[in-house]
Amino acid sequence: MAKSSYLYFDPERAGKLRNLNLLARQAVEGFISGLHRSPHKGFSVEFSEHREYSPGDDLRHLDWVAWGRTDRYYVKQYEQETNLRAYILLDVSGSMNYRHGEGPTKFQYGCFLAACLSYLMCRQQDVVGMIAFDDRVRFHLTPGSTPAHLDRIFKHLEGVKPGKLTAIAPTFHQLAASIAKRGLVIVISDLYDEPSEILRALQHFVHKRHQIIVFHVLDPAEVEFPFRKVVSFVDMENGQKLQVDPRYVKDAYLAEMRAFIERYRKECSDRKIEYALTTTDVPYDRMLLDYLARRKALVR
């Protein structure tokens, strides 16, 4: 396979996911026939139910077997399969620019993830939009599924730089209000904002009948806190400093982090929001492979 000219897209890695589809777990409103169930009934391939014939119905859908048994006219109704309208919300705030070891930053990891998901969805004839945000929307690409659209997404990802402050909740509320048709919302973020606000914003999407997947991206150092010597930590968003002896605070920090993650896990579950925690030392393609495989099993 030819080497990619995109910074955040590796066709070879994406190729590993070719046998997997990102299916919506609930009905989504699409505009073409696709893989996903549509709330509109029609005459497609998948049988749904019978309905009494009424004038004007296409005689091709008349169920002759039912007429033979009941002496009544029934037409077969089919569940319409439609394509998916997905929105990828990528956090590009300052905290996403962190990495402790040799791996990618959380921002880079998110970009890889977003590019791969975009490719995956376009490949299955879904339309995908991309929104990058920190304390405001940095760019907004409306959904599309053409290769040109995919190229636009990749180029935008390459052009965006991590910002400073984070304001996730207001941005989510704004987006939830602006997206009319229900679809799939994929959030890629470290979720470093007030959790209750973020969860309320995610609830807004749920209320608008969107299906939500949250990819919670963290650096291994944030989860394991491997520091030993006394260090002066500098906040990447506001520049605040704090001198810490890791030996004293490690346990407390890990407990805080555990509670933070646990809260998102539980609240997302309660709200029927899919939650996936990942760290940047796990290859994104392997993470997606595992995630999609697990999800596929659940959808069936």
Place this chain on the structure above:
Amino acid sequence: MLALWFATPLLLIGLLAAGIPPLLHLLSRVRAQEVYFPTLRFLQRSMEKTARRRRIQHWLLLVFRSSLLALLAVSVAEPISQATGGWLAGRNYAAVVVLDNSLSMGARDGAQSRFARAQAQAIELLSGDDRPSLAAVLPTNAAGDDALTARLEALRKTVSETTLSNARAPVAQKLARAMDLLAGETSLSKKAIYLFSDLQQVSFEELASLKSLAAHKDIHLLVVNCASQLPGKPDNVAISDVEIGGRPVVHERLTFTVTLVNSSPVDRTVSVAMRVEGQPVALPVKTTLRAAGLEGDSRTVRFFHTFGKSGPVACEVFLDVTDDLPADNVRRFALDVGGRVGAVIVRGPRDPAEAPGLDSAAALLLAADPFGRADRPWPVQPRVVPVEELSAETLAGADIAFFTDVPSLTDAQAKLVRDFVRTAGGTAAFFLGPAVQAENYNARLGEILPAELDAPVGEVGVDLPAVALDWVDAQHPYFEGLYANPRDYLTSVTQRYFRLKVGVPPQVLMRLAGGAPLLVSRDAGRGRCLLCVTTASPRWTSLPASPVFLPMVVRMCLLARSGEGGGGNFLAGSQVTLRPRGLALPPDGAPPAALRIVREGDEASSGYDVKFSPAGEAVFDRADRLGVYRWQATGADGKSVEGCFAVNPPGTETRLTALPPAALRQMLARDGLDRVYVGDDLSGATAAASADAQGRNWWDYLLAAVLVVLVVEAVVANRVRRRDEDAVPAYLNPKIAA
């Protein structure tokens, strides 16, 4: 009240290390590295939650780490708790001071002598704050106190008035006496013996017999080592012994073997010389001795001298050296050089037609005086007497009588011979021959003969068999040192000899192949009887022609001279017994009233008059000072008899190397004496006793405390290693969850 004492206080410098943790803490605060982190919200909350704990931990860690280092420093310094002021502070106790005043204590191996140090320390004990309630002083070489007393002032006076002796220290004897004194004291439970000594090994060898110390559990032995601990000390070379080889008679070449001992820690080269009556008799000999403890730290030097005239003579060997102990740089000895040894050769009837070569008397005469000339001095003066002329006058003045081929003796002659041997202390040597009547010998001389004679065996002839000499007692003075190779002694053969009747001969000196004795000896009364069962001529044996014959006969003559008679060498402090010879006694046989002894170099008026015992012996028990003592006694005829003797220090006292305290403790511990405490001074010995008796060495406990602090420190510092899986739950760790 307890005080703390440290075995190695120098190591307390390690306490400075206690300041390291605060120092490191200060430095580490300055050197905090800046690190970016996505958000501080969790860290801030963690800091708030742990602030109090961190503050406590922070101070605790500083305290633990500082105390850890301080404890380590204190523990390696070996803290020992003890009663303030000493192990017996504030207690009534009884003590016996055993003061070593032997010769070696006179060594001046510092600003003062060992003995002066011992006196000062003993007085300190008797006058200090921890002085005993009851005490006694026992000098090792002088009479001591008979009982414990509370009058310490008098004891201090005893100590200061005690003088040095030149004898060795009977430490064991004095310790036994000290224990007797303490064991008899029942009013005080605490008892101690303080021994002030320089720890010479020889002084302690007899301590093994002191089992009684092990039995007295309440008696402690505190040994104060008074030898100097200065580097390069002791500095001493000594003459530890002079051995005289040969018989002190005129014209006899004597050998003087001088033993030198180096106690210095370095090699020493010394010059040794010898004087007789103040006149040098040999060139000084230079020799190098290796440092003490090495092979070669003791050497021998030999001098040879032949005395030309008889009489008492004083000699000395001396070192040309200056060292810590001058007293052992000279060693004197006195000799009573006798006149020529008188030898009477009594021979049996001789056939004039017989070949001169078969004359056994001639053979003995030739052997006893090979030169036979008046102008050639020889220590033996032999003469030949026919047996029929044997009488009391013949034997008068003789030291040895040879009887060769004498057929028989009359009763009177036999009695003369028996008296000559048994009473006069002479030596009778019998050589047999064809004329000898065995029954006569057995009947009349059986009292002194080593064994009864049996019939002669063997035939004499050119082609007839001969029995080889098979064994000679090469260790006997008659034969000792003649030849290096034992085979050189065995060069004679014998064809005919008298067998000895069954019985155990007292001493066999020569033996033929087959086991038959050839020469036997027996001490009889004050004298000796020798019996050679073959001829002194080549008639029956080739013995007279063998190399061993001549020196054997000469030695028989020389050794027949009695060593008694006024000359002598004695160790300081020993009892000198004098038996003047040739002193004319009055008709009743009573000895003179007294014998006058004057030490050389002293005024004549400061001499001693020593009374004779009824047995004619004068016992002098004040030979404590070193030197030559000359004595004089006047007989009933008005003629005076003179003599001299020398008093020297014990050779073992001249080796100044001290027994290491650890070796002393180990040696005494083997004998069950485990309450022995050794120190280089009074306070050191007392401290050692305190550590054992009342104190406690806290080293082990402190080390245990260090370990506990280490563990606590590790827990507090959260250093206990935990696995990452423990720190992060599995479901939070994607790597594990995957």
